[in-house]
Amino acid sequence: MVCETxxxxxxxxxxxMRQGDFFVCDIFDAVPKGDMASMEHPIFSISxxxxxxxxxxxxxxxxxxxxxxxxxxxxxxxxxxxxxxxSQCIAALNQGREVSRVIRFKGFxxxxxxxxxxxxxxxxxxxxxxxxxxxxxxxxxxxxGDIEVIDGFGLIEAFRIVREARxxxxxxxxxxxxxxxxxxxxxxxxxxxxRDYFRLRKPLERRIYELARKHCGQKKEWKIxxxxxxxxxxxxxxxxxxRRLVTNIVHQDEQFGHMPDYGLHLENDMIIFTxxxxxxxxxxxxxxxxxxLDPEAYHDARTVAPGWDVHALEQEWRSWMAEMDSDLPRxxxxxxxxxxxxxxxxxxxx
Numbered sequence: 001m002v003c004e005t006x007x008x009x010x011x012x013x014x015x016x017m018r019q020g021d022f023f024v025c026d027i028f029d030a031v032p033k034g035d036m037a038s039m040e041h042p043i044f045s046i047s048x049x050x051x052x053x054x055x056x057x058x059x060x061x062x063x064x065x066x067x068x069x070x071x072x073x074x075x076x077x078x079x080x081x082x083x084x085x086x087s088q089c090i091a092a093l094n095q096g097r098e099v100s101r102v103i104r105f106k107g108f109x110x111x112x113x114x115x116x117x118x119x120x121x122x123x124x125x126x127x128x129x130x131x132x133x134x135x136x137x138x139x140x141x142x143x144x145g146d147i148e149v150i151d152g153f154g155l156i157e158a159f160r161i162v163r164e165a166r167x168x169x170x171x172x173x174x175x176x177x178x179x180x181x182x183x184x185x186x187x188x189x190x191x192x193x194x195r196d197y198f199r200l201r202k203p204l205e206r207r208i209y210e211l212a213r214k215h216c217g218q219k220k221e222w223k224i225x226x227x228x229x230x231x232x233x234x235x236x237x238x239x240x241x242x243r244r245l246v247t248n249i250v251h252q253d254e255q256f257g258h259m260p261d262y263g264l265h266l267e268n269d270m271i272i273f274t275x276x277x278x279x280x281x282x283x284x285x286x287x288x289x290x291x292x293l294d295p296e297a298y299h300d301a302r303t304v305a306p307g308w309d310v311h312a313l314e315q316e317w318r319s320w321m322a323e324m325d326s327d328l329p330r331x332x333x334x335x336x337x338x339x340x341x342x343x344x345x346x347x348x349x350x
Contacts, residue, residue, distance in 0.1 A: 022102035030091040042234025045073040046203035060348035069135025115198035194260030305344040
């Protein structure tokens with residue numbers, strides 16, 4: 001007897017890779033993105049050896065406490081995993097697709113996207129990175145997406161190697177992002193990174209670039225003292241050694257111009273970052289420039305950010321939205337006041 005087939009059922013097996021409860025990374029040209037909270041604060045270790053120090057960083061009323069596992073703190077290079085996941089999610093959101101905290105990707109795709117070799121040793125290092133990301137615990141009152149998390153959590157909640165070849169090269173990796181990171185994705189609290197970020201050899205170079213990207217942005221120049229820079233980098237070196245390390249990076253940049261986006265100059269224990277991308281800030285997109293705020297917005301902004309020039313904050317807000325390539329806010333006044341409130345919470349009085 002010949003079996004009959006119905007016309008309403010596909011001969012293909014179900015596409016189990018695209019179930020609604022997780023997100024599959026499949027955008028090969030996703031622009032690198034980093035979450036602003038960990039760009040601002042020294043979450044990741046810049047040490048080349050296992051870093052098992054408990055560290056606490058305070059800025060005004062905000063604090064971050066990072067506790068390592070026995071394998072040490074997650075490193076700046078481990079952060080590549082989060083950058084890859086964040087980049088994929090933001091690219092998908094820009095396409096109108098749904099994303100979730102559970103993300104699946106090919107180990108090979110992550111290695112190539114982050115400019116890493118694809119030999120067996122690189123897969124072993126990726127597995128170590130996942131273990132450090134899972135084991136590093138954070139306690140903070142810094143908000144992402146207007147949600148304050150004050151209990152401990154990991155940078156990733158869990159990871160699973162779905163398939164691993166006999167030679168040790170993992171095929172599929174599935175990770176669950178922390179709520180803290182996923183809230184930043186959903187609220188687009190991210191900044192674009194230059195692709196040459198993945199070409200920077202030294203962890204300290206990467207950390208310095210992150211800080212410049214966060215604080216200098218589209219501005220012509222940004223300055224920071226060596227002592228404060230060392231605190232923001234989370235460096236355990238002596239002040240003398242840190243000055244030597246930074247001086248070497250500055251001299252190399254003056255010779256080769258290798259630091260992405262920003263040139264470096266050292267003067268009287270001050271690091272001066274100069275924007276390479278343009279001499280003047282880029283003009284805002286017409287839609288952003290056309291936003292008109294309610295007069296009450298400036299009154300509310302002065303209330304939530306006392307001491308700050310609200311018109312300067314308005315320019316920061318518009319530039320921030322332009323850098324994030326975000327959708328126009330439904331309620332510009334509410335969005336602007338919220339930005340000013342977070343600005344004051346992060347920086348305090350000028």
